[in-house]
Amino acid sequence: MLQVQNLAAARGGRVLFSGLSFTLLAGQCLHVQGANGVGKTSLLKMLAGLSPSPVGRVSWQDKSYAEWGDDLGAQLHYLGHRDALKDTLSPLENLLIGARLHGVRLTEHTALQVLQRVGLACHADLPVRQLSQGQKRRATLARCLALPRPIWIMDEPWVGLDLAGQAELGAWIAAHLNSGGIAILTSHQLLPEQIPSVSILALHAPNAATAVPEAAWAC
Amino acid sequence: MTMDTPKNKVNWHLFHYAAPSTFYPLAGKAIPWLMTLAVVLAAIGLWIGMAVAPSDAQQGDGYRIIYLHVPSSWMAMFIYIVMAFWSVIHLVWKTRLSALMAQALAPTGAWMALMSLVTGALWGKPMWGTWWVWDARLTSMLLLFFLYLGFIALTRSIDDPDRSDQAGSLLAIVGVFNVPVIYFSVYWWNTLHQGASVSSKGSSMAGVMLAAMLLMSLAAWMYSIAMTLRRVRVLILQREASTRWVQELNIL
């Protein structure tokens, strides 16, 4: 259970949002919506523990982020705007090294299987700089599939993917939710229908943040 | 921002600004007093230093520049320590005002260091026959001057106030631990190369001279505090331009 209480964010001394509270239960997905610059990415970075929240409290499994400390990283996947891939390494190397940095030693066999799932089996050994934008995104998503983590935080994950890829990502997220994970996504388009129990959080400029009340919020 | 809901307003104040709205007018009241005090102390100090104190046996009247040189050197070093002090406070307690204090102190510190360098050069010309000597004190003051400039440049080139405050604080802390190392190494270097290190402490200082020096130092203190408070007020206005209490001041 991810609990957010009275969160606020500011950029350049300007309040983006404040008084934000919600609760996400296992299997739920939160779709963060809002115009450019309302603080969607700031919110996601806070939920990923990358930037501290000046006020309020975020807790996961009844332990606040501060109590989780460095171990928080083993609970979540964060997918930012940028792919976090090294250009000179192949998708396979990126995946293996990425996993090792998160404390997991993948065998090459497992890694190749994951790359096959994301449709990069034939490109596993090419340097990433030779891949297309969509293929890079797939290589990034391979990390999420390879390391099981209960929280997925994804900033515009559909950008750059072709139609087939978008559908596949929808299916992966749905599978993640069905296995008890939670997901927090931003997207300017509607989420694919196969994703279950989506709640919408609409951020508004300049300051007011309103969560669309749904039954799922209560906890 | 003027459309803030009351709730937002309360939040914002509680966590981000300790109490600049109370600090601002308080500082405003203190500045004229401090400035007056600085002027009076400097006037008395200069009078004693220039008119009352006797000429130096070796240096004639040229030595009198120490009444500017020594206080500004002291201030330049002291201000860096104060800056680091506020930086530690900022990093530990996340109080914004302390970061602003550090940033307001830096230009005064740089100014004092520059004064020390210029008066040192002016003193050096009649003394050693050259404007610049790679003397240990002057060289380390030059490095300190660059440290101040680096701090100012860093805090000014970061747009986000939070990052700017914290980056500046980190730098000041790294700097303050390095300042003694720099001093020590420069002295080492200086003795090694047998540079022209002329000591100003050669002759014992007469009581009158000491009095003038102390008065000038106090004046420099008052001036520095006044200037810093003034700069803090400007920084507060910049940061808080959108809040209600600043708009109610009707000065923007």
Next chain:
Amino acid sequence: MGVLSFFASVLERDVLLAWRQRGDVLLGLMFFMLVATLFPLAVGPEPNGLLRIGPGVLWVAALLANLLALPRLFHGDWIDGSLEQLLLAPYPPSMMVAAKFAAHWLVTSLPLALAAPLLAIQYGLPLAQCLMLVASLLVGTPIITALGGIGAALTLGLRQGEVLLALLVLPLLAPVLIFGSGAVGAVAAGQSGMAELSLLAAMACTSVFFAPWLAAKALRLAIE
């Protein structure tokens, strides 16, 4: 997997990345040699003069070559988003930074230190001074990486970041230059130079101990 294993993974990763772009290391070396070549052109080729300024000039050239490489420390990872992933790893960020420092030192400073004797020969430095030059570079360059690494983290992504980095870091590195070239100078003067070397070593220990923690704090600021 323990913290040490994490350290090793980051180190291995950065060395691998540097190996894939090994041209960068050569660029640094070329810069080092070029700067060292410029001085005889500027001050004249008299062997005695070169012998006298050699230790200082070579140390300054090495310092600048190291400084030139510092922005590379975090910039690549910052620009492609890997830095966020590194900070999200379930280990102390200071350990990650320490590993990056170590890798950076191995791929930039170590080659420079090892190339220094070649230039020292050009300046006509005798063997004892050559050895002391290498030793002082080996002991002194970790300080450049550590203090410079804090600067690189503080200036990450800023306009004119590289110039700013130089302005922040060079005054802090004055003691390194003084003791580094001082050690070689002491050998030239017939002393052992061990005093300077020990002071450098003390500074290296302190800065290597504290810098990763401070740089990690600065990196967190840069990605917000």
